[in-house]
Amino acid sequence: MKIGYVVAAATPFEYLATLDPERPVSLYDYVVVDHVEVEGGELANVRLLGQIIRLYRDPYSAKRDLPLYSVISEVSNNILEVHLAKVKVLGYLSGGELRQPKQPPRIGAAVYLADDEEIAELFRVKSGLCVGRLATRDVEICLDLEGVKRHIAVIAATGSGKTWFSVVLIEELLKKGAKIVVIDPHGEYVPIRDSIYKLGPFSARVVKVSKHHQGDLMYKIGVLDSEPDALANAAGVPPGAKKIRYAIYLAWAYARRVRKELGKAVGLAFMQKVLYTALRGEAALNKLFQQLKLSGDFPTEDLKMLAKRDRHAIFSALTYLKKLKRLGVFAPRSTPLSKILADITIVNLAGVNEEVQDYVVSHLVNRIFQARVRQVRELKGVKIPWPVVLVVEEAHRFAPPKALRKTKSYEAISRVASEGRKFGVYLVVITQRPSKVDPDVVSQCQSQVIMRIVNPKDQEAVRESSELLAQDMLENLPGLDVGEAVVLGPVAKLPVVIKVRDRVLEYGGADIELSTAWRVDKTADVVQMWRRLYKSPPPPSVAVAAAAMRVLAKRRVGDRVEVEVSDGDKRAVVTFEDGVPVCSLCGRAGCPHVYKALEEAVEVL
Incomplete structure (x- = not known):
């Protein structure tokens, strides 16, 4: 379909086209121009593909100083409007490859909308990741897997x-x-x-x-697989707290020596044990390393000196190591x-x-x-x-x-x-x-x-x-x-x-719909149903616990309604039969799983 003509600024890379106002086109759509290109020393007729990258309108033959409002209001219906498009030249297909032209398109050349087949050929790949369609056409676009x-x-x-x-x-x-x-x-x-x-x-x-939080297993990091400064950072030790960091470094260094000589998997617990022993005095520290039966003399002088001069640093280091241990990420061995x-x-x-x-x-x-x-x-x-x-x-x-x-x-x-x-x-x-x-x-x-x-x-x-x-x-x-x-x-x-394109898999990144999240009538219905079932309002703790859960599925089987609820790593199925809920995990007792299921099923009960 012809939509316009090349009118100005024609180069091998882009051109300006005037468009038929009765045949509107979209930004980013694809167009073609019949073109003559030199290939192998001979002239060849090709179809030059381009993409519209800008659309605008101008008054025809208007002076630089446009008429005043009072003038425009009188003649607005009689002003001639020019539809213009800036087109980026993409190239022409030859032997299945896209080649760049060496000549600009001819001024006055007709501009046509590209056929869907031409566009599909332009983006065809052998092994594609089909993520969507053209924004302007119903043409599937697949990305190159090798890319x-x-x-x-x-x-x-x-x-x-x-x-x-x-x-x-x-x-x-x-x-x-x-x-x-x-x-x-x-x-x-x-x-x-x-x-x-x-x-x-x-x-x-x-x-x-x-x-x-949700997960199939915990990721554990071996304490000795990293640097002591990184451990201190993870524990939240201030960068300027050099003595505390030094105490952590000493405990880490001794743990590493033990692993190297004895092949034992040691972690935060051993580091804490070293620092606790240091606070008890030099004799206790010597006894600890004698029990370990390490070869040669164990260099404990730095730790003994720190324990004498700055016990507060060791106490603080122990506090940070406790915090690190509570995180549950660090262990003797990595997962x-x-x-x-x-x-x-x-x-x-x-x-x-x-x-x-x-x-x-x-x-x-x-x-x-x-x-x-x-x-x-x-x-x-x-x-x-x-x-x-x-x-x-x-x-x-x-x-x-x-x-x-x-x-x-x-x-x-x-x-x-x-x-x-x-x-x-x-x-x-x-x-x-x-x-x-x-x-x-x-x-x-x-x-x-x-x-x-x-x-x-x-x-x-x-x-x-x-x-x-x-x-x-x-x-x-x-x-x-x-x-x-x-x-x-x-x-x-x-x-x-x-x-x-539309996705198949679920994800949790969508915005919250406030009109749904703050629905007073739905909450009232749940509370009313809970009162009918258990003769009392739902405890606040039940509603809070239910808020952290997710509904995986809701289905009707005959007269029975089943709601599958995810509770962290657990799965509960709440079955409603004759309006009475039974939780697969908690039985007939009023529990957060039942509350969550009521939120989803109350309208069908």
């Missing part, structure tokens, strides 16, 4: 759909057989485990770092990678402070990277036999600019960004603040998925990190709808604007 090897950055303002896109990307990667590890600061990806069956026979595992990894492993970091999160991410990423190095180079030690995709949500927490603050996880993530391709560790960085992610990390992510961005600093950070993002597209980013994204880099043959 994942060059790393991906997903960048968007809050509420633009970045987590939605990341879940869709995870689904597509799983279908291709990928092994995925998700770094999840808030536990938003945990629901994937309970909905993975919807996608297929894949295994999903949630690894937690706080015993109070084996073989127990952690599945088709998709979600590392639920919720419930611990940023220092511990930083430490866990650094420790885990380094272990994964080293295991892949051993596999590729055929070295001894723990190996991972297949490539791993590492998805880092809220990357600005773990890899901020070095001038802003230093994190341990930055070093691990930066190493994956720069060297991971060689060893089969691929990075997907997700952030809503690209200006607060180290530019070296973002620049290593050659493929970018950019959704709506409003903040000028973030727009500038995106522009500096991407050589492929044209200025016109950058200016259009605030106008993207929720779920729309500009995709560019090795995963796409050309920069393309897509609408992300």
Whole structure:
């Protein structure tokens, strides 16, 4: 369908077209121009593909000083309006390849809407990750799986759909057989485990770092697998508290000596024992190390001296070690990678402070990277036999600019960004603040998925990190709808604007719907039903406990209603028969599982 003509500024890279006002087109749509190009010394007729990157309207032949309002109001219906489009030249297809023209299109050449078949051919890939469709057409867009090897950055303002896109990307990667590890600061990806069956026979595992949050197993870090300063940071010891840090260092050094000589797995408990013994005096300390039967004299002079001169430092060090022990993350041995990894492993970091999160991410990423190095180079030690995709949500927490603050996880993530391709560790960085992610990390992510961005600093950070993002597209980013994204880099043959498809897996990152969360009538119905069942109002503790639970499924079986409730690592099925609830865990007693089930089932009872 003809929509206009080339009128000005025609170069091999872009041109200006005037459009038929009766045939409106959309921003980012694709157009073609009949073109003559020189190939092999001969003239060849080709169809030159282009993309509309700007649309605007101007009055025809208006002077620079536009008429005053009083004049316009009289003649507004008679002003001729010109519809204009700025078109970026993409190239022409020849032998299945997209080639760049050496000649500009002819002024006056007719501009046509590109056929769906031409656009589909333009983006066709052998092994694709089908994440959505064109924003302007019903044409499926699949990203190139091989482009994942060059790393991906997903960048968007809050509420633009970045987590939605990341879940869709995870689904597509799983279908291709990928092994995925998700770094999840808030536990938003945990629901994937309970909905993975919807996608297929894949295994999903949630690894937690706080015993109070959801997970299949705890991630443990071997105390002696790290540096004592890192332990002090995780415990919250102030940077200037040098004597306290020194006491922790001494206890750690003695624990390490014991492991080296005796092969015993020792951890925080042994470090505490060393410091407690030091407070009891020199004789008690000598007796402890004699009992251990270490070879040679054990150097305890520094610890004895600290105990004499600054007992307060040792008391404080013990307090911090107790705090570290309560976290439950640190242990004599690290959790084996073989127990952690599945088709998709979600590392639920919720419930611990940023220092511990930083430490866990650094420790885990380094272990994964080293295991892949051993596999590729055929070295001894723990190996991972297949490539791993590492998805880092809220990357600005773990890899901020070095001038802003230093994190341990930055070093691990930066190493994956720069060297991971060689060893089969691929990075997907997700952030809503690209200006607060180290530019070296973002620049290593050659493929970018950019959704709506409003903040000028973030727009500038995106522009500096991407050589492929044209200025016109950058200016259009605030106008993207929720779920729309500009995709560019090795995963796409050309920069393309897509609408992300519907997801299959669940996630917990959606905004709270206040009208539902604050529904007074629903709460009143639950309380009324509870009163009818138990002859008293529900205790506040029951309602609070129920608020932390999730409903996994609700179904009707004949006259019976069943509600499946998730309570941390437990599952409860509440069955309503003749209006009477029975909890599979608690029986007929009024419990938080029944309260949660009433919230979901009260309207059908």
